[in-house]
């Protein structure tokens with residue numbers, strides 16, 4: 001194996017990584033001892049032991065590597081479909097079982113399992129190669145931060161919802177006022193110092209990337225936008241640039257700005273809650289966690305040369321061919337009726353050729369809103385009024401058009417619903 | 428008289444700090460009112476409003492990171508010239524020669540951190556429902572700040588003028604080519620013509636405006652440099668001022684009533 005064994009800097013790095021993990025577990029254990037919960041403390045110290053054991057092994061350069069049977073298995077089962085479907089299911093599970101899952105011991109165990117899996121994954125050359133790219137390190141940080149800052153509000157929402165149900169005031173409720181000096185200015189000062197320290201350490205440990213001088217003669221493969229736009233670049237798989245790069249981002253920005261004017265629910269202002277505003281939370285969390293963060297991870301870590309999908313442990317091979325035989329709706333429709341779209345276009349023009357897709361699209365935007373207003377969204381419609389309701393529906397329809405198009409691609413190999421290359425109008 | 432007392436009774440000191448040290452309640456109030464920077468804050472706040480578990484300090488950190496970027500950015504401008512001839516080599520010497528070359532690392536990682544911090548800030552504001560009345564408008568100001576922060580980062584990405592830079596910007600700006608009506612490969616652009624002569628072509632469309640040419644070139648570098656170092660930071664600074672003003676005017680940090 002060319003990249004089979006670990007170099008000693010990598011082993012030392014892993015040793016330090018596991019020491020940090022072990023320290024966190026020790027901290028958690030001490031906290032649990034103080035809380036007098038024996039079982040949780042024992043569990044935490046067991047984790048600390050496990051991490052410590054790993055740290056010792058790597059510092060002693062034992063060279064433990066994740067088995068090929070595991071990496072092959074993982075690579076064999078990850079593709080764009082399974083990745084996205086599993087993420088969406090995990091999202092649903094998280095929200096439905098938020099109460100047991102955010103319970104500190106459960107959450108702590110989940111986090112440790114993730115840390116362990118991440119540590120073992122790092123022993124794979126291809127995984128390390130992509131995750132440890134200087135410009136990709138922020139994404140790993142983002143994931144850690146998003147994980148923590150999803151746990152925290154969900155946990156507090158669970159607690160608050162119980163308090164509300166019991167008729168008690170929420171956690172954030174208090175009438176005590178404190179002076180900004182010293183209470184706030186000191187917090188700010190400490191936050192600034194920690195932030196500066198992190199930046200300096202980060203800057204010393206990791207050099208900013210600088211590749212070969214720019215040349216238009218040779219394009220790198222893959223060419224990727226900066227990481228925070230990779231969710232948008234991933235959308236290019238399903239939509240043409242005018243949609244993925246212009247229309248949908250515009251709707252994201254307009255949609256975000258419209259949120260406070262659409263959300264008529266007066267509850268849940270100034271405290272964490274789930275039950276008082278489930279709809280708003282589900283929509284926003286799905287948009288941010290799944291359609292934004294999950295897609296960024298996909299675009300950064302799992303898309304290689306020619307924007308092909310690669311498993312997390314797979315070598316990026318520029319010669320990998322993914323057969324693309326996607327067809328347009330007009331192809332399916334007219335071929336099904338025994339003629340070809342070309343014949344139809346010749347006889348009646350492109351409009352007739354594309355009429356099935358045009359009708360579907362118009363129905364999607366025009367028929368669904370009133371249909372929903374009569375059924376599931378009846379309450380919304382009554383409370384929001386026409387304008388608010390239509391804005392909400394338009395935004396939702398644009399948002400759901402992405403997962404919809406994904407599913408159509410995966411199941412029917414659908415390329416375009418409407419295909420009018422004459423006017424660059426393909427959707 | 429100790430040295431400390433001498434300093435504090437000196438006319439110079441007293442002219443700067445017009446009141447005794449903030450050790451008692453009265454002076455802790457006065458310090459907030461007489462210092463222009465501290466005056467961004469109110470004098471007193473609800474305890475739960477400034478709890479770390481509530482705001483995560485993310486808005487504050489975003490602001491701090493903006494300041495870090497401003498300071499390191501100004502220093503970097505001493506070493507960097509936005510021309511095809513110099514740009515890459517100037518970055519190279521920041522890496523290999525310049526004593527304070529770590530400025531570049533701090534500036535780059537700080538930019539990434541600012542993007543993460545602003546997302547988390549928005550996330551927290553949403554999750555606590557703090558965009559609800561009376562804070563609707565401040566949320567919208569925030570969204571514009573978010574867009575500008577991403578653009579700041581994007582324009583900066585080009586400046587090292589290496590392969591990573593120009594191709595990332597090429598991929599990103601290729602989208603502008605497909606802008607409806609305004610991009611030469613966008614739907615509807617062909618409709619904008621005068622007697623069959625197209626108004627929107629590769630030398631006049633949205634992408635051309637952004638890049639100052641038909642592809643990423645020296646003109647693009649200059650454009651992005653000016654946007655990155657002057658135009659966008661100024662806009663961000665003004666909007667942050669509005670944002671902070673409104674946090675105060677909308678009743679301070681939100682909280683359960």
Ligand code: HEM
Nearest residue numbers: 482486487489490549557565566569570572573679680681
């Ligand atoms: C450069 C960017 C930004 C800076 C420096 C900034 C700074 C701050 C600060 C310091 C606060 C005080 C409370 C806190 O720290 O959470 C705050 C509050 C707030 N921010 Fe931002 N912010 C920025 C971007 C945003 C964005 C992107 C949004 C939303 C889309 C937003 C919406 C709000 C709202 C609604 C409040 C009031 C929250 C409350 O009262 O609880 N801000 N901002």
